[in-house]
Amino acid sequence: MTEQTPSRAASSKPRTRAQIEADLAASRDRLASSIEQLIDQVHPQRVKERQIASAKTLARAEVANLRSQVFYPNGELRTARLAALGGAVAGFVTFVVVVRKIVRGGKK
Numbered sequence: 001m002t003e004q005t006p007s008r009a010a011s012s013k014p015r016t017r018a019q020i021e022a023d024l025a026a027s028r029d030r031l032a033s034s035i036e037q038l039i040d041q042v043h044p045q046r047v048k049e050r051q052i053a054s055a056k057t058l059a060r061a062e063v064a065n066l067r068s069q070v071f072y073p074n075g076e077l078r079t080a081r082l083a084a085l086g087g088a089v090a091g092f093v094t095f096v097v098v099v100r101k102i103v104r105g106g107k108k
Helices: 017-042 044-070 079-107
Strands: none
Touching (some): 017 044, 044 079
16 A cells, blocks of 8 residues: 655665654755755845845945046056046036026026
């Protein structure tokens, strides 16, 4: 009435109680380990920690990218890029001031 699994069917000897208990203990340990891993993956604190670590990694990469845009690899400033950036900022501020003057001057 008891069916044997295919791997056990090839074996002609029946398993002893100690073998069965050892198999059950090993299965129980594997299951406990799997459950612990699953809990670790979905626990809110661990999810938060992983997200924070990911955000920090992204921020560090972006800062490194920004530094490479402003500094040469030897540490000197890229003055041409800084001058272009300064000119763009000055142009934007001038544009905002002129638009505000026009808008406020039209209301008087």
